[in-house]
Amino acid sequence: MKFSIFAPGSIGNVASGFDILGLAVDGLGDTFHFQASESYSIRVTGRDAADIPLEPAQNVVTIAAESFYRLFG
Numbered sequence: 001m002k003f004s005i006f007a008p009g010s011i012g013n014v015a016s017g018f019d020i021l022g023l024a025v026d027g028l029g030d031t032f033h034f035q036a037s038e039s040y041s042i043r044v045t046g047r048d049a050a051d052i053p054l055e056p057a058q059n060v061v062t063i064a065a066e067s068f069y070r071l072f073g
Contacts, residue, residue, distance in 0.1 A: 002035040032061055040065070 009028030014021040042059060044052040056062040 002033075004034070005032045006030070007032070034065065 007030045009025040009030075010022050011025060012022045014023060040056075040062070042054050042056065042062060044054065053059050056066075
């Protein structure tokens, strides 16, 4: 199984909307690629790649992916 997910960049707290309104930012975002495997690796590229933790326990994508795989095998 192999799939990709794109999460657009966003802006929250828009004017008087506080936490109710948000805007997706065209052209900015994150693309996540998943492929079934016995093990995993994390590779981060892009403008802010150096700020993303590669340690699985501290990377929110890895935590979510592990939960997904446990739930759906």
